[in-house]
Amino acid sequence: MSVVSRQTRRRWATVVAATGFLAAVPALLAARPVGAVAMSAHEVVAAAAASAGVPHQGLVQIDASLGLPTLPVVSDETKILSGTTRVRTWWSTSASWRVDTITGTGEEITIADPASTGGGVRQWSFENNSVTDVLYGPAVRLPRADDLVPPQAARRLIGWLGPQDKVLPLGARRIAGVDAAGAELVPGNPAGTIGHIDLWVEPASGLPVQVDIYSRGGTRPVVSSRFLDLDLTRPAPDVLSPSFVSTAQQDSTSEPDLLARVNALGSVPLPDHLGSLRQLTGPAATGLHGIAVYGEGLTRVFVIPLPDRLAGDVYDAVAPGSSVAAGGTRLTVPGGQATVLSTPLLSLAVVSGQRQGGHGYIVVGSVTATALKTAVTALLASP
Amino acid sequence: MIVTQGLTKRFGSVLAVDGIDLQVHPGDRYGFLGPNGSGKTTTVRMLLGLIFATSGSAEVMDQPVPHGLKHALPQIGALIEGPAAYPHLSGRTNLTLIDASGAGTSRRTRRARVDAALEQVGLAGAGRKPAKAYSLGMRQRLGLAAALLRQPQLLVLDEPTNGLDPQGIREIRDLLLAMNAAGTTLFVSSHLLAEVEQLCTRVGVLDRGRLVLQDDLATLRAPTGRVIVHTPDVAAAVGLLDGRVQERDGTRLVVRGLSAEDLVTLLVRDGLRVQEVMAERPTLEEVVLAVTGAGSDRIDSSGDER
Amino acid sequence: MIRVEIRKLMRRPRTWISIVLLCLLPAIVAVLLRVTHLGPRPGEGPAFLSAVLANGTLFPAAALGIVLPLFLPVAVAVIAGDAVAGEASVGTLRYLLTRPVGRTRVLVAKLVSVLVFLFVAVSAVAVTAYVIGTALFGSQPLATSLSGAPLTTAQVVQRTVVVVLYIAWSMIGVASVALLLSTITDSALGAAIGALAALVLSQVLVTLDAANAVKPYLPTRYWLSWVDLFRDPILWSDIERGVLVQGVYVVVLLGFAWANFMTKDITS
Numbered sequence: 001m002s003v004v005s006r007q008t009r010r011r012w013a014t015v016v017a018a019t020g021f022l023a024a025v026p027a028l029l030a031a032r033p034v035g036a037v038a039m040s041a042h043e044v045v046a047a048a049a050a051s052a053g054v055p056h057q058g059l060v061q062i063d064a065s066l067g068l069p070t071l072p073v074v075s076d077e078t079k080i081l082s083g084t085t086r087v088r089t090w091w092s093t094s095a096s097w098r099v100d101t102i103t104g105t106g107e108e109i110t111i112a113d114p115a116s117t118g119g120g121v122r123q124w125s126f127e128n129n130s131v132t133d134v135l136y137g138p139a140v141r142l143p144r145a146d147d148l149v150p151p152q153a154a155r156r157l158i159g160w161l162g163p164q165d166k167v168l169p170l171g172a173r174r175i176a177g178v179d180a181a182g183a184e185l186v187p188g189n190p191a192g193t194i195g196h197i198d199l200w201v202e203p204a205s206g207l208p209v210q211v212d213i214y215s216r217g218g219t220r221p222v223v224s225s226r227f228l229d230l231d232l233t234r235p236a237p238d239v240l241s242p243s244f245v246s247t248a249q250q251d252s253t254s255e256p257d258l259l260a261r262v263n264a265l266g267s268v269p270l271p272d273h274l275g276s277l278r279q280l281t282g283p284a285a286t287g288l289h290g291i292a293v294y295g296e297g298l299t300r301v302f303v304i305p306l307p308d309r310l311a312g313d314v315y316d317a318v319a320p321g322s323s324v325a326a327g328g329t330r331l332t333v334p335g336g337q338a339t340v341l342s343t344p345l346l347s348l349a350v351v352s353g354q355r356q357g358g359h360g361y362i363v364v365g366s367v368t369a370t371a372l373k374t375a376v377t378a379l380l381a382s383p
Numbered sequence: 384m385i386v387t388q389g390l391t392k393r394f395g396s397v398l399a400v401d402g403i404d405l406q407v408h409p410g411d412r413y414g415f416l417g418p419n420g421s422g423k424t425t426t427v428r429m430l431l432g433l434i435f436a437t438s439g440s441a442e443v444m445d446q447p448v449p450h451g452l453k454h455a456l457p458q459i460g461a462l463i464e465g466p467a468a469y470p471h472l473s474g475r476t477n478l479t480l481i482d483a484s485g486a487g488t489s490r491r492t493r494r495a496r497v498d499a500a501l502e503q504v505g506l507a508g509a510g511r512k513p514a515k516a517y518s519l520g521m522r523q524r525l526g527l528a529a530a531l532l533r534q535p536q537l538l539v540l541d542e543p544t545n546g547l548d549p550q551g552i553r554e555i556r557d558l559l560l561a562m563n564a565a566g567t568t569l570f571v572s573s574h575l576l577a578e579v580e581q582l583c584t585r586v587g588v589l590d591r592g593r594l595v596l597q598d599d600l601a602t603l604r605a606p607t608g609r610v611i612v613h614t615p616d617v618a619a620a621v622g623l624l625d626g627r628v629q630e631r632d633g634t635r636l637v638v639r640g641l642s643a644e645d646l647v648t649l650l651v652r653d654g655l656r657v658q659e660v661m662a663e664r665p666t667l668e669e670v671v672l673a674v675t676g677a678g679s680d681r682i683d684s685s686g687d688e689r
Numbered sequence: 690m691i692r693v694e695i696r697k698l699m700r701r702p703r704t705w706i707s708i709v710l711l712c713l714l715p716a717i718v719a720v721l722l723r724v725t726h727l728g729p730r731p732g733e734g735p736a737f738l739s740a741v742l743a744n745g746t747l748f749p750a751a752a753l754g755i756v757l758p759l760f761l762p763v764a765v766a767v768i769a770g771d772a773v774a775g776e777a778s779v780g781t782l783r784y785l786l787t788r789p790v791g792r793t794r795v796l797v798a799k800l801v802s803v804l805v806f807l808f809v810a811v812s813a814v815a816v817t818a819y820v821i822g823t824a825l826f827g828s829q830p831l832a833t834s835l836s837g838a839p840l841t842t843a844q845v846v847q848r849t850v851v852v853v854l855y856i857a858w859s860m861i862g863v864a865s866v867a868l869l870l871s872t873i874t875d876s877a878l879g880a881a882i883g884a885l886a887a888l889v890l891s892q893v894l895v896t897l898d899a900a901n902a903v904k905p906y907l908p909t910r911y912w913l914s915w916v917d918l919f920r921d922p923i924l925w926s927d928i929e930r931g932v933l934v935q936g937v938y939v940v941v942l943l944g945f946a947w948a949n950f951m952t953k954d955i956t957s
Contacts, residue, residue: 002435004449008952015944022937026905059926088924100836100920104913105736107835107920124837127730131837229926239922244837247743431787433955456789463787467780472700483693485788529784 034172037181037203041169044183044199047206049158051151054205055234057090058176060149062225067343080145081223087145090235098240099146110146111241117252121146124244131244133252150225154199154208157185162297164188170198175209176227178202185298191276191371192216192299193345205232215344222345270303271382274375277301277367294365294375301365301375331373335380342369349376384409384537384568385430389439392425399425401592402439407570407585412563414583414600415572416671422592423572424464427541431461444537457487460535462543466526470515474506474525477514481529488533500528503558505551519546527555531562538562539570544578556582580667590675603670606662610638610646613659620655637663690794694802698768707764708810712817714760715752719818723825736916741822744829746842748822749815749849750919753856756814757912762888763881765860768806769867770880772799773950777875777957792951796868800943803864807857815853819846838921848923852915855928859915862908862935863888865942872950875957905930908938 002008039047066081079085080101091097094112101108106126113122113133120137124130146152161167170182180200187194195214198221202209209230212221270292272279277294294301328341331349338351347369351361363376385407392400400422407413417423428434430441432449441448446455468477478497482488488496501507504524509517517525523546530538538559544552559582563569573579579586586603588596596603613634614620620636621628624646630637638646643662650657698704719741722728728742729735735754737747773795776782785795822828831839840848867884874880891909894900904910911931917924 002437002952003440004435004952008948011948011951015941015948018944019941022941059924102917102920102924105835105916107837109836126833126835126837129833242836242838242921245831245833245839247833248837428783428955431783432789433783433786435952435954453789453791456787459787461784461787463783465780467784469697469779469781471702476700480693480697481784481788483696484690484785485790 030174032174034174035179037172037179039181039201039203041167041183044181044201044206045158045161045167045185047203048151048154048183048199048201048208051201051206051208052094052155054151054207054232055092056151056205056207056230056232057235057239058088058230059228060087060089060225061085061228062087062145062148062223063221064148064223065220066222066345068341068346068348080143080148085145085148086228087149089146089149090239091151092234092240096240097146098235098242099144099149101145108145109242110144113241120254124242124248128249129247130249130251135252135254148223148225150208150211150227153211153225154201157197157199157211157213157298160298160300161185162188165297168196170200173200173210175200176230178209178227178230180209187298187366189296189299191367192295193347193366193368194298197298202230202232207232213345218344222343270305271379274301274303274378275371277371277375295367299366301363301367301372303375303379304362304364306360306362329369331376333377333380338363338376338380340369340373340376342372347372349373351376351379384411385413385441385443385570387430387439387441390426390429390436390441391438392422392429392434393437398592400429400436403589403592403594404597405441405587405594406597407568409568410563410566411585412559412569412583413571414579414586415570415589416574416576416579416586417572417589418574418675421589423574423589424541426589427461427463427539427570427572431456431459431463431539433463455537457485457533458536459539460530460533460537461539461541462526462530463539463541465542465545466522466529468514468517468522468525471513473511473513474517474521474528475501475510477525478510478528478532482532496532500531503531504528505554520548520551523547524551524555527558535567537568537570539572541572542574543571544573544575552578576668576671586667588671588674595674596670600667604664604667606664608639609663610641610643611659611661611663612636612638612646612650612657614650614655614657616655619653620650623649623653623655634658690790690798691801694798695805698802698806703771704768704806707767708813711756711760711764711810711814715748715755715814715818716821718752718755719748719821719825736913737919740833741826743826744832745822745824745826746819746828746845747832748826749818750845750852750915752814752818752822753811753849753852753915754913757856757859757915758892761810761856761860762863763885764810765803765807765864766867766881766884766888767877769799769803769864770871770882770884771877772803772868773871774875774877774880775871777955778877780957782957783955786955793947796872796943796946796950799871800864800868800939803868804857804861807860807864808853811853811857811860815849819849834921835916835919836921840919840921848918852918855915855918855931856912858932858935859912862938862942865939865946866908869942869946869949872946872953906934908934910934 062080062085064081064083068081086102088100088102095114096112098109098111109124111122117133118136120134123132123134165188166186168184168186170184172179172181181203182198182200185197185199193216195216195218198212199208200210201207210226213223215222274294280293292303328339331338331340336352338349340347340349345366346364347367349363349372351363361379363372363379365372385405387403387405389402389404390400391402403426415423425434429436430443430448432452435449443452444455444458446452475497478500479493482493482496501510504527506521506524506528509521514525527543544555547555559569571579571582583600585599587594609629615634617634621631624638627638627640628636629639643660647657647660722742726742728739730739735751737751737754741748741751773782776785786792828842831841832845834840863884866887867880870880870883871877888909891907895904895907895909911927911934914927914931917927
């Protein structure tokens with residue numbers, strides 16, 4: 001108590017109120033009601049599928065917790081599937097875009113450059129001080145940052161939708177300042193691990209602004225990709241075709257990663273069915289030379305035959321006693337053996353066959369471990 | 384100049400200042416006396432707006448404390464609980480910085496003001512030494528110089544002669560007296576009775592937070608009506624004065640009921656020799672001790688400590 | 690009052706000692722790099738340190754990256770923690786306030802003088818690093834941005850100037866914590882240590898996934914975003930957020946300091 005305690009109280013009240021207000025600003029902004037968007041779920045999906053021509057630029061955050069073990073040979077390439085990645089993207093057309101992965105002390109850039117790479121991309125890596133032309137755009141490769149920005153990811157997943165998969169309505173949500181219309185994709189096959197995929201699009205253009213993939217029974221998305229900032233204007237040409245320092249190491253490759261190298265292997269005969277999973281042909285399997293896809297809709301299994309040398313590398317990595325194998329189960333079936341790793345979203349098996357001249361396979365897909373084991377058994381049993 | 388009513392400060396459960404009513408008139412040389420820990424410094428800080436009273440009110444130079452103080456403080460010079468200076472800077476720089484702090488001082492005349500203040504307190508030659516090399520007395524002088532920078536109408540000085548040697552004390556006292564003669568009101572807080580007795584015209588005595596006495600020094604030291612006489616002829620004098628002698632101590636007698644001149648006439652007429660005679664006045668020490676208890680640094684056991 | 694505070698600051702040996710130490714640290718790193726030619730691998734160690742061997746004009750950025758996480762905040766916490774508590778402990782605060790100087794003015798003047806210190810210190814680091822960097826490593830007409838685009842020396846200098854401003858402003862949150870504590874305690878050291886404790890807490894939380902919800906509001910969250918100035922095009926979004934977050938910290942913490950200090954009993 002003192003002769004100034006009233007002023008003291010008033011001052012503290014002012015300061016505490018101002019602090020409270022400032023602290024509440026983000027919450028208040030987030031709590032603004034989202035405007036109603038008059039788009040049905042099917043309209044959302046159709047608009048997203050047709051959004052490849054929508055020019056835009058923005059900042060994207062990808063949160064993934066796939067829980068894949070680090071396979072030594074592909075650890076750099078699969079980094080994006082675990083943890084948070086920030087990406088900025090500029091998109092003019094399918095043939096003219098740029099995606100930068102931002103790291104604390106560097107940057108990796110992928111630029112569409114179909115003219116000089118035969119449909120491939122050009123990549124800059126600050127860490128390696130290198131510019132690499134990835135020629136011809138290999139049809140099979142590990143996911144890159146540009147595959148995971150919402151528009152690209154959404155269009156790919158929608159392309160996989162099958163007749164059994166359901167499209168359900170989903171409430172609108174504010175994403176990067178946009179009142180976005182939603183749709184929920186639910187796989188129909190009970191063997192699948194994907195619970196549902198939530199998708200939101202900017203209603204006027206149909207540009208997907210957020211994609212969340214949930215595992216079956218999961219309450220948090222295993223992969224979530226969303227725009228933090230979005231600007232629906234066409235990016236400037238000099239941003240889309242930046243110049244790189246002349247001191248950078250110049251390179252070109254047509255096999256940027258393990259899968260692409262496998263792809264060059266040529267085709268190995270594979271069975272039409274793996275248990276209940278049917279091999280997809282025609283448009284659904286487009287471009288996957290040497291690699292077979294089984295399943296339906298969003299529930300898919302990829303069978304990737306490995307050349308002997310690579311099979312040994314990968315198999316050693318998952319062999320008993322290695323750190324990766326600790327979480328996996330070993331499977332011995334007539335005709336070979338396998339190590340099966342399962343995560344909430346993906347199951348992966350490294351298979352070493354004894355017959356057929358010792359071929360190895362990687363079998364990976366959005367199916368349960370049980371379904372994958374059935375598929376591996378069927379694979380090794382096939383003639 | 385300073386008026387307080389029921390000014391009270393409580394620190395937690397400790398009552399530091401307990402309802403004091405000060406009255407300092409313009410032109411006073413007010414001595415604020417009290418043992419260490421009696422609440423003098425707390426009172427001074429309250430008057431200057433450094434500490435806020437728990438209750439009661441105060442006015443300094445007709446401005447309410449604390450809200451009107453900003454109008455009064457520019458005319459007040461203060462020395463609060465010892466001087467303070469930035470140790471790595473010279474005395475002159477310290478004064479320059481203090482002078483530049485706060486509004487209302489002209490930059491052009493700053494140098495002259497600082498020189499004048501240093502001159503006044505006798506530090507003109509030491510203005511360039513860093514303050515950490517100063518002796519206690521020099522620091523005290525520097526603190527006074529800071530208080531004098533603005534030719535204050537009111538000087539509030541807490542223990543102003545602390546650390547000074549006798550010549551220094553004399554010098555400062557003369558300076559303060561001269562300033563008072565020129566119209567500056569002095570409010571000097573001290574635990575040194577002699578200092579206050581020599582300097583002040585009015586005293587307030589603080590004891591354990593309470594103002595136990597406040598009066599003009601002249602009133603407090605008014606003659607008691609008794610006369611003190613020193614005579615070598617003690618026995619004859621006692622006989623002659625016949626029962627008017629109240630105290631006898633060697634050649635010193637305390638006599639009641641006679642004025643000094645009558646007493647001298649009486650003694651001399653009878654051929655008794657008189658060495659010294661004077662009307663008895665109480666000393667300030669006697670006045671103060673009569674109204675105060677033990678100092679707060681003395682702790683007596685109290686009943687409930689068993 | 691602000692001018693007086695700046696003069697006080699500039700006349701303190703401590704101010705210059707801390708600036709010299711801040712400049713010395715990158716200089717030591719530069720000499721070691723020059724002698725051993727062992728740069729960190731790109732992507733490891735402080736940003737740009739790997740690129741310095743090839744182009745000395747990038748050394749100011751690397752030097753700021755070296756002092757930013759620890760040494761600069763320590764210097765700022767010491768200076769700001771001393772602001773009010775230091776005056777209180779030598780006893781000059783009571784003379785300042787009876788001068789009179791309004792208590793709000795004291796706070797604002799102290800904050801501004803700390804800000805001036807920050808700009809002087811960060812600029813000094815950048816300038817000495819430029820001199821040392823170009824002297825030891827030479828300069829190339831073009832430097833490599835994180836995005837691979839070449840940067841002319843003029844562009845590098847321009848961006849470094851913006852980095853200086855951003856880093857100085859980034860420290861203002863720590864300075865405000867120290868200033869607030871400085872009005873609460875009379876111990877300058879206590880205030881500085883308190884501010885550093887808050888800083889360490891923030892740094893720990895930034896690395897913790899469990900703290901994701903509060904991360905955007907942590908004072909150190911956007912400290913390293915100055916690197917975004919060396920991208921092409923520049924990525925402004927985190928820098929804008931960083932400036933805003935620090936601004937909010939200044940307002941809130943100075944508000945608390947003000948509410949506490951205005952009617953605080955000055956017993957020092």
